[in-house]
Amino acid sequence: AQEHMNNSEKLSVAGQLAAGIAHEIRNPITSIKGFIQLMKSGFGEKQKYFDIMASEINRIEMILSELLILAKPQSVKYEKKDICVLLHQVITLLDTQAILNNVQFKTEFTPGSAQIYCDENQLKQVFINFIKNAIEAMPKGGEIRIQISNDENQQLRIRLIDEGCGIPKDVLSKLGQPFYTTKEKGTGLGFMVSKKIIENHAGHIHVESEVNQGTKIEITLPVLG
Ligand code: ADP
Ligand code: MG
Numbered sequence: 001a002q003e004h005m006n007n008s009e010k011l012s013v014a015g016q017l018a019a020g021i022a023h024e025i026r027n028p029i030t031s032i033k034g035f036i037q038l039m040k041s042g043f044g045e046k047q048k049y050f051d052i053m054a055s056e057i058n059r060i061e062m063i064l065s066e067l068l069i070l071a072k073p074q075s076v077k078y079e080k081k082d083i084c085v086l087l088h089q090v091i092t093l094l095d096t097q098a099i100l101n102n103v104q105f106k107t108e109f110t111p112g113s114a115q116i117y118c119d120e121n122q123l124k125q126v127f128i129n130f131i132k133n134a135i136e137a138m139p140k141g142g143e144i145r146i147q148i149s150n151d152e153n154q155q156l157r158i159r160l161i162d163e164g165c166g167i168p169k170d171v172l173s174k175l176g177q178p179f180y181t182t183k184e185k186g187t188g189l190g191f192m193v194s195k196k197i198i199e200n201h202a203g204h205i206h207v208e209s210e211v212n213q214g215t216k217i218e219i220t221l222p223v224l225g
Pocket of ligand 1: 129133134137162166171176183185186187188189191192
């Protein structure tokens, strides 16, 4: 956890992040600059250039909006929430994307049993990140099982189980590293941001994965005592 880090470790994480941000944002900017140059010289199809430039700007926006979640601790508001309700809202939000990708949700929980103190928007962000990853891991469709269980030690366990491509060992060890992605349009920030949010909620994330079988993400959070 962050508070256990000494100053030099903090600096290196910040430095690593800064280098990543600089790199990730410089690429689309370089490309936009190139297209402006081309347009100035009156060369080629303007409409096509506009489309590419717009998609590069979208990419910068995507990266910045994910980073801003990390940069806004002052707006965090912890409230008593039912995690089942929260998960259902996230599922509703992602339903269209799931249907388009032939993905079914299977919820294995009943509402009203799991109250925790949390920042609703941040936790939603975590579930959105993980469920999106699950959908993206199943290009041919499949099932995402969502389970909630309450164990003796006042811990709430939320499991997200997909039937996707799975995560190879070398990728598994890089999860949570900023900007590490295997996707053409990925930002490689989802996992890092999610891990940070769960740690801020005094929770843990545990990942189990089998290539070509699927992935299980287990989130443990303290229950309202
Ligand atoms: P992004 O989704 O933008 O690539 P993430 O931080 O969310 O970034 O994930 C990092 C990488 O971890 C992904 O590029 C992918 O290779 C791998 N990954 C994460 N979740 C899954 C999953 N459920 N199934 C397979 N691979 C996954
Ligand atoms: Mg992701």
